[in-house]
Amino acid sequence: xxxxxxxxxxxxxxxxxxxxxxxxxxxxxxxxxxxxxxxxxxxxxxxxxxxxxxxxxxxxxxxxxxxxxxxxxxxxxxxxxxxxxxxxxxxxxxxxxxxxxxxxxxxxxxxxxxxxxxxxxxxxxxxxxxxxxxxxxxxxxxxxxxxxxxxxxxxxxxxxxxxxxxxxxxxxxxxxxxxxxxxxxxxxxxxxxxxxxxxxxxxxxxxxxxxxxxxxxxxxxxxxxxxxxxxxxxxxxxxxxxxxxxxxxxxxxxxxxxxxxxxxxxxxxxxxxxxx
Numbered sequence: 399x400x401x402x403x404x405x406x407x408x409x410x411x412x413x414x415x416x417x418x419x420x421x422x423x424x425x426x427x428x429x430x431x432x433x434x435x436x437x438x439x440x441x442x443x444x445x446x447x448x449x450x451x452x453x454x455x456x457x458x459x460x461x462x463x464x465x466x467x468x469x470x471x472x473x474x475x476x477x478x479x480x481x482x483x484x485x486x487x488x489x490x491x492x493x494x495x496x497x498x499x500x501x502x503x504x505x506x507x508x509x510x511x512x513x514x515x516x517x518x519x520x521x522x523x524x525x526x527x528x529x530x531x532x533x534x535x536x537x538x539x540x541x542x543x544x545x546x547x548x549x550x551x552x553x554x555x556x557x558x559x560x561x562x563x564x565x566x567x568x569x570x571x572x573x574x575x576x577x578x579x580x581x582x583x584x585x586x587x588x589x590x591x592x593x594x595x596x597x598x599x600x601x602x603x604x605x606x607x608x609x610x611x612x613x614x615x616x617x618x619x620x621x622x623x624x625x626x627x628x629x630x631x632x633x634x635x636x637x638x639x640x641x642x643x644x645x646x647x648x649x650x651x652x653x654x655x656x657x658x659x660x661x662x663x664x665x666x667x668x669x670x671x672x673x674x
Contacts, residue, residue, distance in 0.1 A: 409441030411505050411635075415453060415498040419475060424557045427482040428525075429491050430467070436474040438503045442466045444533035445604075445627055445665045448476070448503030449635035452489035461500060462486045463632045463660070465604070467528040467558075468535070476503075479528040479558060505635045506664050509533055509625055511542060512600035516623075518544040520567075521588055521613050523605025524551075527558050529627065530604070534565045546570070547591075549584025549609070553577040585612040592620060601668070603627065614668035624668035628659050637661040645672035 412435070420432030438448060449461040467479045482491045490499060509529070512518045518537055520530040527548055537544045546562050549572040556578060562569040571579030572587045580587040592599070601624035603613040610626045617624035633639035637658040644663065647654035647670060654672045657663065 409437070409504060411502050412437040413500070413502045416450075416501045417498050418493045418495055419473075420477070421493070421495065426554050426557075428557045429480050429482065430477055431480055431490060431493070432475050432477045433499065433501065434473075434475050435501055435503065438466065438476045438501070439469045439471045439474045442469050442476060442504040442532070443508035444529045444536055445508035446504040446506045446529075447635075447664065448478075448501050449505060449632070450478075450490065450499050450501045450503075451486060452493055453498045453500055454493065455485070455489040458484075458486045460633055461502065461635070463505075463629075463635060465526075465528040465627075466504065467531050469532065479525055479531075481525045502635055506660060507662065509602055509627075509665050511537065511540060512623075513598070516542075516598045516600045517596060518542060519588060519591070519599050519601050520544060520546040521549075521584060521601060521603040521605070521609070522546065523549050523584060523609045524555055526603075526605030526609075526627070526629075528604075530602070531558065531561050531565075533602070534562060534567045538565060538567075545591075547572065547584050547588050548579075549573070549587075549605070551575065583609070583612070585609060585616060588613070589616055592616070592622075598622075600624070603668070604629075607674075610668075610671075611673045614671060614673065617668050625665050626668045626671060627664045628666060628671070629664065630659050632660050635660045645674075646670045647672050 416433040422430040451461040572584040604627040633641040642659040643656040
C-alpha cells in the first residue's frame with residue numbers, strides 16, 4: 399500500500415531569514431512568491447503554513463500566516479499564493495529578488511489522505527485554493543484520485559486553475575456573478591456532483607468560514623468524511639498567544655474545548671468543529 403510522507407511531528411519548524419528567489423505577478427492583486435527555506439521545502443505537507451514577514455518594514459510588527467502552495471526540495475524553495483490585502487501582504491509583494499523575510503515553518507497539522515478507494519474532493523474559496531496545489535502533488539504521487547471545485551465572487555478571483563489542469567486534476571469553477579463556470583456558490587457545484595453518486599469521497603475545504611460551514615453541513619447530511627482548514631487570526635503560530643483558539647468537540651467529549659488552530663490545526667475533522 400502506498401503511504402504518505404511523514405507528518406509534521408517529525409519536522410519541527412525552523413525560524414530563519416529567507417531570500418526571495420522568484421516572483422510571478424498574476425492578474426489584479428495576486429502574486430506568486432518563491433522563497434528559499436530548506437526545511438520548509440523538505441518537510442512541508444499540504445495544509446501546513448508559514449508565519450512570514452518582510453524584513454524591509456517594521457510595520458506590521460507580527461508575522462502573518464500563509465498556506466504553502468508548493469515546494470521544490472531540489473531547489474530548497476517553497477511558493478506562496480498571495481493576495482495583496484493589507485500592509486503585511488503588500489510589503490511581501492513588494493520584495494525584490496534577494497531581499498529577505500523572517501519565516502517560521504512548516505507549521506500546523508496537514509490534511510490527511512483519503513481512505514483507499516475514496517476520491518478526494520477539494521473545495522476552495524478564493525485564495526483558499528493554495529494548499530490544494532501541494533495536495534494534488536502528494537495524492538498524485540500516492541496514486542489517489544482528486545477533483546477540485548474552485549469558487550470566487552468573479553472570474554478575476556480564480557487565478558490558479560491552470561495548475562490543476564497541468565496536474566491532471568479535474569477542475570470545476572463557480573462564480574457568484576456567473577462570469578465563469580457555475581453561477582452560484584461553489585458548494586452548490588459540489589452538491590450537484592455528489593448527486594451523481596460518484597462513489598466514496600472525502601471532502602477537503604479551505605476558504606471563507608461560511609463556505610467551510612456549508613461543506614460541513616453537506617458532509618453531515620450525506621454521511622461523508624470531511625476535513626476543513628480553519629483560518630482564525632494568528633499571532634505567533636506556536637500556540638503561545640492563544641489568539642487562534644477554536645471550539646472543538648470530539649466524539650465522547652461531554653463539552654467542547656478550545657484548541658489552538660496553529661498547532662492542533664489548522665486542519666480539523668469537520669464533524670468536530672463547533673461552528674459559531
